[in-house]
Amino acid sequence: YFENGSTARTYGSEQRKEVDVVISSPLRRCLQTASLAFPTAVHDGKADPRIVCDELVREAYGAHYPDKRGKLSDAKHEFPWVEFPPAMTENDMEWRPDRRETTTDVVRRVAMFVERTLVRRSERCLAVVSHGVWIEMFLMHYRPEALDMGRKRVHNCDVYRLQVVSEWEEPDGEARLISVDISNAQLVQNPVKRNF
Numbered sequence: 001y002f003e004n005g006s007t008a009r010t011y012g013s014e015q016r017k018e019v020d021v022v023i024s025s026p027l028r029r030c031l032q033t034a035s036l037a038f039p040t041a042v043h044d045g046k047a048d049p050r051i052v053c054d055e056l057v058r059e060a061y062g063a064h065y066p067d068k069r070g071k072l073s074d075a076k077h078e079f080p081w082v083e084f085p086p087a088m089t090e091n092d093m094e095w096r097p098d099r100r101e102t103t104t105d106v107v108r109r110v111a112m113f114v115e116r117t118l119v120r121r122s123e124r125c126l127a128v129v130s131h132g133v134w135i136e137m138f139l140m141h142y143r144p145e146a147l148d149m150g151r152k153r154v155h156n157c158d159v160y161r162l163q164v165v166s167e168w169e170e171p172d173g174e175a176r177l178i179s180v181d182i183s184n185a186q187l188v189q190n191p192v193k194r195n196f
Contacts, residue, residue: 020123022051024082025058025130026069031079034129040081049127051082055094056113059131063100067131068092106137114142119166119180135160143185159188 024034031053040047053075059067069075069092076084101109118126130138132154139146139160146160147153154160162185167178 018125019049019127020125021121022049022127022129023054023057023117024051024128025134026053026055026075026084026088027058027067027131028070028075028078030058030129030131031075031082034127035079035081037129038127042081047081047083051079053082053084053088054113054117055085055088056109056117057128057130057134060101060106060133061094062096063098065097068095103137106133107141110134110138110141114164114180114182115177118164119177132156139185142180142182146185146187160185161188162186
């Protein structure tokens, strides 16, 4: 997450005008970043922009304790403006101390997110606040040239902008996804200066 709260607020205030909804990992560090970068204002009882939690964009499950989700009740108490899915359990049922998700598992979740969530939302501009491994798997699966075919890494606070266009058909009245084109994936900025 953004180590420097003022940096997150500055970046978010620049982007906030464009963003219709923020989709965040349920891990505390992402909820903090989403809340700092896109502070929610309430207008007529509705949050703007909405921050929606989605388990599909979380870090690889298992083995590393920092990647374990905290209790849902604690997250709701700390982040009352965030919308949590009704099916989310109180405790993290996916994390296991003896097994970490493989990259194949993460890519499967990335594809599920694109097909089930990203292309089905009505909003036009979405911000996704996630983790390095998840973002790398997303880019390597859909736009590997954004990471120079795997020779580059995603770093903390990197911001990527991309365009998603989906094509649907409804031959029998039921909408079916035909294709998804993800283009123009590029590193926009890293608002935090790193001295390595």
